[in-house]
Amino acid sequence: MSVDAAPTDPVQGSPSGAGPTSGVGPASGAGQPDAATAQRALRESAERERLEQLLEESRNIRGVSLWQDAWRRLKRNRVAIFSLWLLATVALLAFITPLLPLQSPVDKDLQNRRFLPPNLAAAHLGDRPSLQFADNRLTAELAEFETRIAELRSEAAQIVDPAAREKRMVEIDQRVEVDHPFHQLWHDLGPVSWAMVQVRIAIFGDWAIPSIFGTDDLGRDLLARVFWGARVSLIVGLVATLVSLVIGVSYGAIAGYFGGVIDAAMMRIVDLLYSIPFIFVVIFVLTFLEDDKTKAYLESVGVSRMTIFYLLIGAIYWLTMSRVVRGQVLSLRHEQFIEAARTIGAPQGRIIFRHLVPNVLGIVIVYMTLTIPAVMLFEAFLSFLGIGVEPPDVSWGLLMDEGVKALSSVKTFWWLALFPGLAMAMTLFALNFLGDGLRDALDPRMKNRD
Amino acid sequence: MQDLASYLLKRLGWMLLTLWAVFTLSFVLMRSVPGNPFDGERAVAPAIRRQLEARYNMDGTPLEQYRQALGNLVFHGDLGWSMKLEDYSVAQVIAEGFPISASLAIFALVFAVILGVTAGVISAVRRGSVADVGMMSAAVLGIAIPNFVLASLAILLFVFLIPIFPAAGWGTFRQILLPAICLGLPVAAYIARLTRTGMLEVLGRDYVRTAAAKGLSKRTIVLRHALPGALLPVVSYLGPATASVLTGSLVLEKIFALPGMGSHFVNSALQRDFTLSMGMVLTYTVLLFTMNTIVDISYAIIDPRVKMQ
Numbered sequence: 001m002s003v004d005a006a007p008t009d010p011v012q013g014s015p016s017g018a019g020p021t022s023g024v025g026p027a028s029g030a031g032q033p034d035a036a037t038a039q040r041a042l043r044e045s046a047e048r049e050r051l052e053q054l055l056e057e058s059r060n061i062r063g064v065s066l067w068q069d070a071w072r073r074l075k076r077n078r079v080a081i082f083s084l085w086l087l088a089t090v091a092l093l094a095f096i097t098p099l100l101p102l103q104s105p106v107d108k109d110l111q112n113r114r115f116l117p118p119n120l121a122a123a124h125l126g127d128r129p130s131l132q133f134a135d136n137r138l139t140a141e142l143a144e145f146e147t148r149i150a151e152l153r154s155e156a157a158q159i160v161d162p163a164a165r166e167k168r169m170v171e172i173d174q175r176v177e178v179d180h181p182f183h184q185l186w187h188d189l190g191p192v193s194w195a196m197v198q199v200r201i202a203i204f205g206d207w208a209i210p211s212i213f214g215t216d217d218l219g220r221d222l223l224a225r226v227f228w229g230a231r232v233s234l235i236v237g238l239v240a241t242l243v244s245l246v247i248g249v250s251y252g253a254i255a256g257y258f259g260g261v262i263d264a265a266m267m268r269i270v271d272l273l274y275s276i277p278f279i280f281v282v283i284f285v286l287t288f289l290e291d292d293k294t295k296a297y298l299e300s301v302g303v304s305r306m307t308i309f310y311l312l313i314g315a316i317y318w319l320t321m322s323r324v325v326r327g328q329v330l331s332l333r334h335e336q337f338i339e340a341a342r343t344i345g346a347p348q349g350r351i352i353f354r355h356l357v358p359n360v361l362g363i364v365i366v367y368m369t370l371t372i373p374a375v376m377l378f379e380a381f382l383s384f385l386g387i388g389v390e391p392p393d394v395s396w397g398l399l400m401d402e403g404v405k406a407l408s409s410v411k412t413f414w415w416l417a418l419f420p421g422l423a424m425a426m427t428l429f430a431l432n433f434l435g436d437g438l439r440d441a442l443d444p445r446m447k448n449r450d
Numbered sequence: 451m452q453d454l455a456s457y458l459l460k461r462l463g464w465m466l467l468t469l470w471a472v473f474t475l476s477f478v479l480m481r482s483v484p485g486n487p488f489d490g491e492r493a494v495a496p497a498i499r500r501q502l503e504a505r506y507n508m509d510g511t512p513l514e515q516y517r518q519a520l521g522n523l524v525f526h527g528d529l530g531w532s533m534k535l536e537d538y539s540v541a542q543v544i545a546e547g548f549p550i551s552a553s554l555a556i557f558a559l560v561f562a563v564i565l566g567v568t569a570g571v572i573s574a575v576r577r578g579s580v581a582d583v584g585m586m587s588a589a590v591l592g593i594a595i596p597n598f599v600l601a602s603l604a605i606l607l608f609v610f611l612i613p614i615f616p617a618a619g620w621g622t623f624r625q626i627l628l629p630a631i632c633l634g635l636p637v638a639a640y641i642a643r644l645t646r647t648g649m650l651e652v653l654g655r656d657y658v659r660t661a662a663a664k665g666l667s668k669r670t671i672v673l674r675h676a677l678p679g680a681l682l683p684v685v686s687y688l689g690p691a692t693a694s695v696l697t698g699s700l701v702l703e704k705i706f707a708l709p710g711m712g713s714h715f716v717n718s719a720l721q722r723d724f725t726l727s728m729g730m731v732l733t734y735t736v737l738l739f740t741m742n743t744i745v746d747i748s749y750a751i752i753d754p755r756v757k758m759q
Contacts, residue, residue, distance in 0.1 A: 268464075274689070275468050275742060276475070277734040279697050280727070283719040284479045320690075373594065380596040384701055385716055397596070404602040412606075421599055428594035 066362070070441040080437025083430035090427055094230040098196035101204040103211065103221035104185035105228040106392045107131070113219030115406075115413050116211055123221070124206040131184060137206045141181045149176055187392040214415040216402060222415065225394050226423050232395040233424070236310055236379045237372040243314025244371060248321025249364060253352050255322070256329025267326065270319050278316040285312055286387045306393070313375055324367055328360040362442040369435035373428040380424070396424045454747070461746075465739045472735045473520065473728070480724045481512050488533075506533055506725065519728075529732075530725040534718070540729035547711035548733065550620060551703070554710060555695045557630035562637035562691065567677075567684065569638070570645025574653065574680075575672055585642065592639025597698050601632040601705045620708050629706045633698050637691045641684055648680030655679075678752060685749050692741040696734060 064072075074080055093100070109128050126138035133141035152172050159165040182189065182197060189197060213222035255266040288294060289305050298305065332338065333356065341351050380397030382388035384404075389395040403417030488494055488502050503509045507518050507530065522528045529540035569589070573582035592600075608615045608628060615628040652658060653676055661675045662668075703712035711730060718726035 272464070272468050272471060275465075275735055275739040276472055277693075277696070277731060277738065279700070280476070280715070280719060280731050280734070281479065283716060284476075284483060284727075287720060287722075288479075288483045377596055381598070381697070381701065384596070384598045385704075387720075400596060400599055404599055407602055407606055417599065417602070421595070424596075425591070425594045429590055432590050432593060 066442075070362070070438075074437055074441040077437040077440065079433050080441075083434040083437070086430045087427070087434065090230065090430075091234060093227065094234050096196070097227045097231055098186075098189070098193045099200045099203075100227065101200065101208050102224040102227055103208040105220060105224040105394060106187045107185050107220065109215075109219030111219075113211075113215050114217060116215040116219075117413075118212050118214045118415055120210045120212065123208045123210050125185060125201075125208055126181070126206065133181065138181060138185065139201060139206050142201070145179070145181055213419045214413075216416055217406060217413075222399075222419055225399060226396070226420055229394045229396045229399050229420065230423065230427075232306075232389055232393060233376055233379060233397065234427075236313065236389075236395065237376040239310040240314035240317065240375045241368055241371045243311055244317035244321055244375075245364065245368060247315065248318035249325050249357060249360070250353075251318065252322035252325030252327075253329050253357055253360070256326040257333055257348070257352050257356060259330065259333070263326070263330075267323075270322060273319055282312055282316070282382070283385075283387055286382075306389070309389075313378060317371055317375060321364070321367055321371070324363060325360050328363055329356050332356055332359055366435055366439045366442060369431050369438060373431045376424065376428065396420050400424065457747070458743075461739075461743045465736070465743075468739060469732060469735055472731055473523070474516075476728055476731050477516055477519065480722075480727065481515075483722065506531065508724075529729040532718075532723055532726045534721050534723040534726065540725050543714055543726060544711065544729055544733055547709065547714060550708060551696075551699055551710035551712060552737075554626065554630055554633065554699055554702070554708065555692070557626055558634035558637070558695050558699075559688075559691065560634075561630055562634035562641055562695075563684070563688075565634070566638040566641025567645050567681070569642040571649055571672065571677065571680075573642070574646045574649030575668075577650065582646075586646065589639040589642045592635050593643075595636075597632060597636055598701045598705060600635060601629070601702055604628060604632050605705070629702045629708065633695055633702050636698070637695060640691070641687065644683045644687055645680060648683050649676060652676045652679040682749070682753055685745060685752060689738075689742045689745045693738055696737065 103123050104125065107128060109130075111130075113128075124137060126133040126141055127136050129136060134144045135141075149172065152175075153169070156165055156168040156172060159168055182194070186193075186197060208221075209223060211221045211223060213226060215221055216225070251266065251270075255263045286309070289298070289308055295305065298308070338351060338355060341355050346355075376396070379388055379395060380400060383395060383397035384401045389398050391398070399420035400417065403413075403420055406413040406416045488499060494502070500509070507515055507522075509515075510518070519530070522530065529544075532538045532540055532543055535543060569585045573579075573585045576582050605628075616622075616625050620626070649672075658671060658676055661671045666675075699710065700712040700716055702708070703710045704716075711733065714726060715730045715734070717723075718730055
C-alpha cells in the first residue's frame with residue numbers, strides 16, 4: 001500500500017500544480033524559445049501519463065478498511081451470523097407486533113380461560129362474551145361504533161349555534177378517545193401502534209393465532225404477551241445501553257484525551273461510584289416516581305415513568321464503558337493523526353468526537369452487545385422485586401416472574417415459565433454470541449489468521 | 451511492606467470519603483422522597499407524631515437533621531433505631547443479617563471460582579472437544595438465565611422432584627448449599643469464559659512452548675506455568691463479581707426465605723425506613739469497597755508489573 005500511496009500524492013497535487021504553470025506560461029513564455037517550451041510540455045505530459053497510469057493501478061487496488069476486514073471475518077463465523085439474523089428477526093417481529101394477528105395481550109377472562117395449556121382452539125378478537133361486543137367480534141363492534149359516532153356527528157352538524165356545535169363536536173371526539181373498542185383489547189397504544197392495529201384488522205379481520213403458548217392466571221394469551229413484552233424488554237435494553245454508551249464514551253474519551261490531573265480526578269470519581277450499591281438508588285428513585293403528584297407532574301412535562309426507568313438504568317451502566325474507552329483513548333492520543341488534527345487547529349471537542357471516538361467504536365460495539373443482555377437481566381431482576389415494569393405494561397422479566405410464581409410442586413403451569421424464559425434466553429444467547437464474534441472479528445491480532 | 455501499609459492507609463481514606471458521599475447522597479434521596487415513615491393507615495395524633503419525629507431525629511431543618519445523623523454516626527458509631535422494626539436498632543438488624551449474607555456470598559464466590567476456573571481450564575486445554583463445547587454452552591446458558599428463574603427451577607428439581615436438599619431454613623451446611631450454588635452459578639459461568647479466553651492466549655505464548663520443549667509434563671505446564679497468567683482477568687473480575695453476588699443475594703434470600711440482610715435492604719427502602727436503609731447502604735458500600743481493595747492487592751501480588759498506587 002505504501003508503495004502505491006507515494007506516487008499518487010503528486011498526481012493529486014498536479015491539477016493545482018499544473019494550473020499556475022499553464023496560466024503563467026503564455027504570459028512569460030513570449031520571450032523564451034519555443035523548442036524548450038515544447039520539450040517541457042512533452043516531458044510534463046509524459047510524466048503525467050506515467051503518474052496517471054500509476055494512479056489507475058492504485059485505484060484498482062482496493063484497500064481493506066478495518067470494518068470491511070472485520071465484516072469478512074465475522075461472515076465466516078456461522079454462529080455469530082446466525083445470531084445476527086436471529087436478533088434482526090426478533091427486533092423486526094417486536095416492531096411489527098401490532099401488525100401480527102395476535103390475541104389481546106391485556107384482555108382478561110377469569111371464567112373460562114385461566115391456565116389453559118397450549119392449544120389450537122380457534123380464537124377471535126372480541127369473542128369473550130362479557131366484552132359485550134356486537135356479534136362477539138371486534139370488527140362488528142368497530143363498525144357499529146363508527147356508525148354510532150357518524151350518527152352523532154351528523155346530528156351535531158345540524159346544530160345551528162356554532163359555539164354549541166363546536167362544543168358537541170369536542171364531546172364526540174372525547175368519546176371516541178375514551179370509548180373506542182381498542183381500549184378494551186390493548187393498553188395505551190401509541191399513534192404508530194394504533195395505526196398498525198388498524199392495518200392488522202384490515203388484513204386479518206378478527207382472526208387471531210390460537211393460544212399455542214397457553215394462557216396465564218388471568219386468562220390472557222401468553223403468545224401475545226410474549227410478543228408485546230419483547231417490545232418493552234428490547235427497548236429497555238437498547239435505550240438504556242445507548243444512554244450508558246453516550247455517557248460512558250464521552251466521559252472516558254474526555255478523561256483519556258486530557259490525561260494528567262483531569263484524568264486522575266475523573267477516574268477517581270468512577271472508582272468511587274463503583275463502590276456505591278446502585279440498586280438502592282434505583283429503588284429510591286423508582287419509589288419517588290411512584291408518588292401520584294410526581295407522576296402527574298412528569299406526565300405534564302411529557303416524560304413517562306418508563307422513560308425515567310430507561311434513563312436510570314442507562315445512567316448506572318456507564319462506568320465500565322468509560323474505563324474501557326479511556327484506556328483506548330490513552331493509547332491513541334499520541335498517534336500521528338491526532339497530532340495532525342491538532343496542528344491544523346482543530347478544536348479539542350472536534351478532535352475528541354470526530355477523530356478519537358470513531359477509532360474506539362469497535363470495542364464500544366463489542367461492549368454494547370454485552371451490555372444489552374446485562375441490562376435486560378437487570379430489568380428482569382427489578383421486575384422480580386416488584387419495582388420494574390408495572391402492569392398492564394408487560395416485559396419478559398415480568399412474564400418470567402409470573403411464570404416462576406406459577407411453578408409449584410402441586411400443579412405446574414410449566415408453559416408460563418418456559419416460553420418467556422425461552423424468548424429471553426434465545427435473545428441473550430444471540431447477543432452474547434454476536435458480541436463474542438464481533439470481538440474476535442475486530443481484534444487486529446486475529447487479522448490474516450484463518 | 452511499607453508500600454502495602456501506605457496503600458491500605460490511602461484506601462482507607464478513600465473509603466471514608468466514599469462513605470461520606472454515599473451517606474450524603476442517600477440522605478438527600480431519602481428526604482426528597484415523598485411520603486414519611488410515619489404515614490400509615492391511621493393518622494397519628496400530632497403529639498405522638500412530634501415524639502416519634504424527635505426520637506428518630508426527624509424534627510428540625512434538613513440541615514440540622516443531616517448534621518445530627520452524621521455526628522451520631524461519626525462520633526458514636528450509632529446508626530439509630532429502625533423506624534419500622536420495633537425495638538430493633540439498625541446495628542442489631544445488621545448484626546443478625548450480616549453473618550448470613552456474608553457466609554452465603556463467600557460460599558457462592560468460592561464455589562464460583564472453583565467451578566469456573568476448573569471448567570475454563572479444561573475447555574481451553576481440550577479446545578474444540580465435546581467437553582469444551584458443552585461447557586461453554588452451559589456457561590452461556592448460565593449467563594443468559596436470570597437467577598430467580600434458576601433458583602425456582604432448582605427448588606422444583608432438587609427439593610420436590612428429587613428431594614436431596616431442604617426447602618428452606620438456615621444453619622446447616624446442606625441448607626446453605628443450594629442457595630449458594632444458585633447464587634454462584636452465573637458468576638461461575640462468567641469466570642469459566644474468562645479463564646478459557648485467558649488460557650487460550652497464554653497457551654500460545656513462547657514461554658509455554660519453552661516449558662513444553664524442556665519436556666515438562668502437560669499437567670505442570672498448565673497448572674504451574676499457564677494458569678497464573680490466565681487468571682489475571684479472573685482476579686480483576688472478582689470485584690464486579692462481588693457486586694453481582696451481593697445484588698443476587700437480594701433475590702435468593704427472598705426465594706429461599708433466608709433471614710439475611712437482603713430482604714431488609716429492599717423492604718426498608720420501599721417502606722421508607724430511613725435509618726435502616728441508611729445502615730444497609732453503608733454496610734453494602736463497605737463490603738464492596740473492601741472487596742475491591744482486596745482484588746487490587748491480590749492483582750499486584752500476582753502480577754508484579756502492576757504497582758499499587
